Amino acid sequence: MDHRHLLSEEIDLLLDGEEGFGVNPLKAHLAQCAGCRAEYETQREVTTALESLPHFVPSPWLAERVMSQVQIFEPWHVALRDRIVSALPRTRAGRTLVFGTGGVMAVTMSVLTVWLAHRADAVLFLASLLGQRMRDLVTGGVHDVVVSTVGQGAAATVASNGLLGVGMALSALALAVLGTAFGLNSLATAARSRRG
């Protein structure tokens, strides 16, 4: 038998139920030493009493009081997922129909995309044809507007001078607008001063 009594730290190891290399000699000592056993038992009573302490029960309103002040935040992706899920039919048959239709559409779109990619030359030709048509349409419209505004002769002059003609026409238009505005403003000022 070990003649030394157990240190309080060693009793702690036993109380904590530690298992390991150094614990067995402590247990052996405890079995043979009445003094250490009494100390261990006293400590054991304390820990047993602590471990049998119950939880206290708060008032039943605690949860409600907490929840009234908790800010619940739903991330956008969860909200989106919920919206999609709630929009889906609840029955199995309905869901099958929706997913089936979606699948057919996805396959069709994929096939169409692959086909278009394969026939890229035809697509480009069609796109350029459409572009040309649109350009002609817009140019014709603008020409009609100019002819109806300034007359056939002026329109022909502007068209024959190219960008310079367009610039001169726009400058003349701007001057006419400014002149008109200035004239109207002078008339208004004169009328006010006469009333005054």
Added chain:
Amino acid sequence: MAPLLDLRNLPDADLVSLAQEGRETAYRELVQRYERPVFSLIFRMVRDREVAEDLAQETFIKVLNHIDKYRPEFKLSSWLFKIANNVAIDFLRKRQLDTISIDGSPHARSAAEVDATSFDVVARQESALDEMEAKELGTAIERAIQQLRPEYRACIMLRHVEGRSYEEIAATLDLPLGTVKTYIHRARHQLRDALEGLRDD
């Protein structure tokens, strides 16, 4: 959909994930799961049921309003106990600061005014314990626990009432492992002495 799940059987980590997705039922389950341990820890720290309820409420609000910041490598219960311990310690510190005025108002100019503005802290604390609290805290071990320093109290509660390991307690209370072992060791000895004293009486 989440509401169809039986939340009571879910582990904490899954419950937190649902709460992070904004499921109110998950929040409620978390409160329900931990209201007793959290309230008990705080109640044993502050010895006042009304205050303990307020502090438990504060604990849950702090944790649940920051649930998006929860790190899964840390146990949820440890986080809750950490906040609970902090709010209880803060309250005890504030109450201790309040006791500065036990000697009466600094503006008092006569003995009568000093008397009128002073109060007895012990008497105030004892009177705050209503009959129910006195009954709840009336056992010898509960009374002995109240004599411990607050930091010893928190350690011994977490160790023996909540069954936490020394490492968890150290992480929860932000204390070195050695300090936790020392506190628990001293707390056990003080409790033993207190209980032996009661037995002798």
